[in-house]
Amino acid sequence: MSGEKWVYEYEHGSAEMKGLLGGKGANLAQMWNIGLPVPPGFIITTEACKAYWVDPRGLMDSVWPQVSDAVARLEERTGKVFGGERNPLLVSVRSGAPVSMPGMMDTILNLGLNETTVKALAEASGDERFAWDSYRRFIQMFSDVVLGLEIGEFEFLLSRAKGEQGCSYDHQLTADSLKKLVGQYLRLVESKGISFPTDPWDQLRSAVEAVFKSWNTPRAVTYRNIHKIPDDLGTAVCVVSMVYGNLGEDCGTGVCFTRDPSTGEKRLYGEFLVNAQGEDVVAGIRTPRPISDLKDAMPEVYSELVRLTDLLERHYRDMQDIEFTVERGKLYLLQTRNGKRTAKAAVKVAVDMVREGLISQEEAVKRVTPDQVEQLLHPQLDPSLKFDVLAKGLPASPGAAVGKVVFDADEAERMGKNGEDVILVRPETTPDDIHGLFAARGILTSHGGMTSHAAVVARGLGKPCVSGCEALDIDLAKGVMRVGGKEIRRHEVITIDGSRGLVAYGALPLVQPSFTEDFRELLSFADRVSKLEVWANADTPEDAERARGFGAKGIGLCRTEHMFMQADRLPVMQEMVASTDRDERLEALGKLKVMQKEDFVGIFKAMEGLPVTVRLLDPPLHEFLPKVPEMTERLEELIAQGKGDSPEACKIRVLIQRAESLKEANPMLGFRGCRLGIIYPEIYEMQVEAIFEAVVELMRQGVEVYPDIMMPLVGTYEEMRRLREMVDRMAQRFEAELGRKIPYMVGTMIEVPRAALIAGDLAKEAEFFSFGTNDLTQTTFGYSRDDAEGKFLAEYVRMHILGDNPFHVLDRSGVGRLLEIAVSEGRAQREDIQIGICGEHGGNPKSIAFCHRLGLKYVSCSPFRVPVARLAAAHAAM
Ligand code: PEP
Ligand code: MG
Numbered sequence: 001m002s003g004e005k006w007v008y009e010y011e012h013g014s015a016e017m018k019g020l021l022g023g024k025g026a027n028l029a030q031m032w033n034i035g036l037p038v039p040p041g042f043i044i045t046t047e048a049c050k051a052y053w054v055d056p057r058g059l060m061d062s063v064w065p066q067v068s069d070a071v072a073r074l075e076e077r078t079g080k081v082f083g084g085e086r087n088p089l090l091v092s093v094r095s096g097a098p099v100s101m102p103g104m105m106d107t108i109l110n111l112g113l114n115e116t117t118v119k120a121l122a123e124a125s126g127d128e129r130f131a132w133d134s135y136r137r138f139i140q141m142f143s144d145v146v147l148g149l150e151i152g153e154f155e156f157l158l159s160r161a162k163g164e165q166g167c168s169y170d171h172q173l174t175a176d177s178l179k180k181l182v183g184q185y186l187r188l189v190e191s192k193g194i195s196f197p198t199d200p201w202d203q204l205r206s207a208v209e210a211v212f213k214s215w216n217t218p219r220a221v222t223y224r225n226i227h228k229i230p231d232d233l234g235t236a237v238c239v240v241s242m243v244y245g246n247l248g249e250d251c252g253t254g255v256c257f258t259r260d261p262s263t264g265e266k267r268l269y270g271e272f273l274v275n276a277q278g279e280d281v282v283a284g285i286r287t288p289r290p291i292s293d294l295k296d297a298m299p300e301v302y303s304e305l306v307r308l309t310d311l312l313e314r315h316y317r318d319m320q321d322i323e324f325t326v327e328r329g330k331l332y333l334l335q336t337r338n339g340k341r342t343a344k345a346a347v348k349v350a351v352d353m354v355r356e357g358l359i360s361q362e363e364a365v366k367r368v369t370p371d372q373v374e375q376l377l378h379p380q381l382d383p384s385l386k387f388d389v390l391a392k393g394l395p396a397s398p399g400a401a402v403g404k405v406v407f408d409a410d411e412a413e414r415m416g417k418n419g420e421d422v423i424l425v426r427p428e429t430t431p432d433d434i435h436g437l438f439a440a441r442g443i444l445t446s447h448g449g450m451t452s453h454a455a456v457v458a459r460g461l462g463k464p465c466v467s468g469c470e471a472l473d474i475d476l477a478k479g480v481m482r483v484g485g486k487e488i489r490r491h492e493v494i495t496i497d498g499s500r501g502l503v504a505y506g507a508l509p510l511v512q513p514s515f516t517e518d519f520r521e522l523l524s525f526a527d528r529v530s531k532l533e534v535w536a537n538a539d540t541p542e543d544a545e546r547a548r549g550f551g552a553k554g555i556g557l558c559r560t561e562h563m564f565m566q567a568d569r570l571p572v573m574q575e576m577v578a579s580t581d582r583d584e585r586l587e588a589l590g591k592l593k594v595m596q597k598e599d600f601v602g603i604f605k606a607m608e609g610l611p612v613t614v615r616l617l618d619p620p621l622h623e624f625l626p627k628v629p630e631m632t633e634r635l636e637e638l639i640a641q642g643k644g645d646s647p648e649a650c651k652i653r654v655l656i657q658r659a660e661s662l663k664e665a666n667p668m669l670g671f672r673g674c675r676l677g678i679i680y681p682e683i684y685e686m687q688v689e690a691i692f693e694a695v696v697e698l699m700r701q702g703v704e705v706y707p708d709i710m711m712p713l714v715g716t717y718e719e720m721r722r723l724r725e726m727v728d729r730m731a732q733r734f735e736a737e738l739g740r741k742i743p744y745m746v747g748t749m750i751e752v753p754r755a756a757l758i759a760g761d762l763a764k765e766a767e768f769f770s771f772g773t774n775d776l777t778q779t780t781f782g783y784s785r786d787d788a789e790g791k792f793l794a795e796y797v798r799m800h801i802l803g804d805n806p807f808h809v810l811d812r813s814g815v816g817r818l819l820e821i822a823v824s825e826g827r828a829q830r831e832d833i834q835i836g837i838c839g840e841h842g843g844n845p846k847s848i849a850f851c852h853r854l855g856l857k858y859v860s861c862s863p864f865r866v867p868v869a870r871l872a873a874a875h876a877a878m
Contacts, residue, residue: 006048007066009073013043015316020045022236024096027336034315036308037332040077041091041240042070044208046098049234052212060205067204070239078241083200087124088117090134090242093207095214097235100337101223102456105235106145106214108207109277110138110242112200118182130247132178133170137277139185139196142203146210147194157184171246171275204239211237219431226438226461243332245325246277250298253278253325256291256305258313261321261341261459262398262499264348264518268292268306270322271449278323278334287468288449304331312336317358318367319349342398342459343372344516351518354525361525362878368522370845370872375399375462376519377864379510381497387504390494391483393444393469395501396455401442401464402507404491407476409436416440423494425481427474429454437461442496444503446472446481464498472503515550515867523551523867526874532852534869535611535860537838539563541602544612547863551870554611555603556770556860557710557838560687561619563599564592570624577621578651578658582682589686596687600694604705611706613770613838613860614691615749616684618712620672622662631656668775668784673713674723681726688727692734695742707744710770714748717761724765747834751775756818760825763833769826770860771819773839773847777806780815807840810847823854836860845872852876 013021013029021029025043032038044063052059071082071089080089090112095105113121113135122131140158143149158170161181165173173181189196197203214220215235224231245253256270271288273280274297280288295302305324308331312320321339325332341349350364359367378399403421406412409432412424416439424440426433428447437443437457442464445454449468458465473482479490488494488505495508535556536547540563544555564573569592576588604612625631631652638649664670677684688709695705711723727746735742746765750756751772759769778785783793785807796802803809810816819837826833836858841847843861848869851859853876861869 004047004051004062005066006045006063007070008043008045009070010038010041010043018098019233020047020236022046022096022098022238023100023337024094024335025236025238028238028240030315031312031333031336036312037330039241039243039332039334040074041238042067042074043096044237044239046234046236049212049215049236050232052209053234056209056212060209063208064205067208067239068201071204074239074241080241082112083114083117085116085120088112088120090117090121091204092238092240092242093204093211094238094240095211095235096238097215097229098233099227099229100340101220101227101229102340102453105217105220106211107279108138108141108145108210109279110134111142111203111207113138114198114200117200125244125247127247129173129175129178130244132175132182133173133246134244136178136182136185137279139182139189141279142196142207143185143189145214146206147189147192147196149189149192149194153188154185157181157188208237208239211235219434222434222438223431226434240334243325243327243334244277245273245327246275247328249275250329251275251326252294252298253280253323254288254291254294255321255323256309257319257321257339258309259319259339259341259345259349261319261339261345262395264341264345264352266352268309278325287447287470298326298329301326301329301331308333314358317353319345340456340459343368343375343462344398346372347376347516347522348518351521362529364522365526365529365871365874366878368871370868370875372462373868373871376513376515377867378462378464378513380499380513381495381502381508382511385508387508389502390486390505391469391471391503393446393466393472393501393503394449394455395497395499396452396467397443397458397463397465398499399442399462399464400495400497400499400508400510401440402493402495402510403441404493405481405488406436406440407474407479407481407490409433412436413439423496425472425474426454427476428452429457437463442498443467444469444472444494444496446470446474458498464496466496466498466501466503469501469503512864519867523870526871527551529877530870530873531877532848532856532873533858534866534873535613535836535838535858536863536866537842537860538603538863540599541606543863544603544606547866548606548610550863550866552610552863552866554613554706554858554860555607556613556836556842556858558603558612558614559618560596560615561617561623563596564617564624569595573624574655576683577624577662578654580658585680586682589682593686593690593693596690597693597697600691600707601697604694604698604707605703609704609706611708613708613710613747613768614687615710615712616674616677616687618673620662620664620667620670621676622659622664622667625655625659625662628656628659631659668778668786674711674719675713677711677723678719684723684726685730688730692730692742695744696734696738699738699740699742705743707742708768709744709746710768711746711748712772713751713775714762714766715752715754717758717764720748720762720765745834749775749838750818750822751839752779753818756822758825759822760829763826763829766826766833767830768834768836769822770835771822771837771839773810773815773819773837773841774807776818776839777811777815780818781806781811783807804846809844810841810850812850816850819850819854823856843869845869845875848872849876 010029010032015030018026021043082089092109094107118135122128140154144151165177245251252274254272260269270291273288319339323335346368350367353359354364381400403423406422413435421441423442425444445467455467495504533553535554536552537557538544579585635652724746745767747768748766749772838860842859843865
């Protein structure tokens, strides 16, 4: 272990060294090296953290000589002495992981204080109150983070001190009150059987160890699970000489972003507090002032801040999130990192930076994740909706949410897991609430600003959040909140609008958002990079139009059965299903054809010039009939009313009989898909006729139509051959009538394993394949797609028997293997065969990456997912 370099000074670090120095440490080093005003400090590496887990004692003994050398150089640089009786050096000890985990791990400020140094600090600063305030903060933080004591007891003493002195704010406490408070704090620690370390070196050693350990606190582990951050990265420890934002009215501290993290607008955005330390801003205890006020409060500092933050943004070529402190009029930068932002802001910042020449189009695409695009599709309150505003707070994270008021993170988690919509309401949140924030639909806090914990985490999770809603009086003990004379109890429903910072009572209607020009532009950059096209699954002209609006390049699946489910068609469909002979069936089919043709005309028109894949009837016929118990109940009602011979009763009897005869033990593996079309050819013939009638009508009007006719659940060559023959035969008739060729194709879904295995044979007849990975997953695993999730699948994922739910994320090794076979054998038989996917996986980014690897032509997904898929397709290609 010895001989290893555990400690880095800024000179030997750079922004590229995040793995070793953590994000914070690497950026501090970078800022120092480009000459920015950063307080001197040093960094203990993530490697030290990892070694600490294996052998804590050995590591600390090996690290310590290097730490004491580094402290000695800090002393030289600052002209102060660690533990000194005059002009004492105080340091902050802060965690810094390679991946940003805001607020998740520990920080200790003002380290190095004891009975002697506090007096020296008072002398050096000329401010006794400040020195004692720093000391009491230090004891409180150290007791919380290092000694693991309950913070509430310290808060109690603090508020009692304010009461005794008759003031409301911490900064109004006098030096005497603070001195007394420090005595009480120390006695409190002692009463727990712990002696508070007075030697600064002991303090430092324990603090460093506490930061190493904080990597494994439950909240940090939960955060990593949620954000899929590996557990073995470890954290670095930054030891930085203190600068003070709480030395008086010409001091302060703040957090700012180089662009608005909610909207992406290019303007300095953030908050500050005069006469305060950094923790006061982030902790959300005092509500800070907007950064624009700094212009008046400290004009010179403000213009320096604008200059430096601009420089940082250009240096990193990304929006920065910066912490700063002003000590007696001098500005120090304490931290910079790429700022977390909402999806909306991510898009705007990326596209604006392309326009500003800072980044390439490809880089812009890379910077927005498919997950973020998904957030953009989150519901909003209709901007024109008029409603009573219950309270107004800060628009901390956009989107709207409706849910039951819950005041406790554990309860939010419990209810969220049960599928209930909850809004977590807290005075402020802390990192310990992370599980509750994750489970809630939205977050509402009465204190804290735009950069408070709740706000930052909510933006990261893409959840609506209203923060700093000071009008709320939250009574946690009683489980109520009062606002404007109204009392709202736990579990009552409210709506929050995180885009505007509004709270309303009850459930307001939510609407889907519309797309901005920036978003369209970003997606057009994405399309330039992608190899895969994105098509949509759409069954109505409206869906088709929406899909096209979202940029779909075709319809990959039009489920024709959905057309029969509509209210006006269902009775006719039931007539067809109930028919006992061919003539009756033909009559009902004749009526259905007229309706179906109308639908096709609408869809083909909406998709003019683009391919539309129409799948012939797929589900078992019993799905179109009402449930037998419901029908029986109605029949009994009619009999009781003496209407047992009425036409309705007679019809119900026929339907019940038919339902009984169609009953199957295993309908999903039963009489469905192309099996229906083979046994009752008139059904598929009607559908194909409706398609061609629509095509002919539109082609006569000069509309460009590309119908692809797709067979479901094919598993044998003979099925494919016969169905293809049927379509070709009918097409000839319509082509003769039209006097020209119709540009149609006939193909099949690949949704049973046998189809994948005999893909070469099927490709003799099929001009295209479309992977129906819903059924293919069902039939490959032998898991019912309708039942498995609630019964055992979720548990399987939790137990790591499966990595993901295979109905959400395509199983590469099993189902994926079948896809590979089908692609290679299909192509070997028919070189130009068109292959795509239309199962739900077509909208899932991980599955899309696999489809890209297979070289498919397109993925097809629901219209609302088209934008996500377009971006995912681009990411797969980069
Ligand atoms: C499939 O099985 O993947 C598919 C797209 O068809 P459906 O979901 O309609 O069964
Ligand atoms: Mg299917």
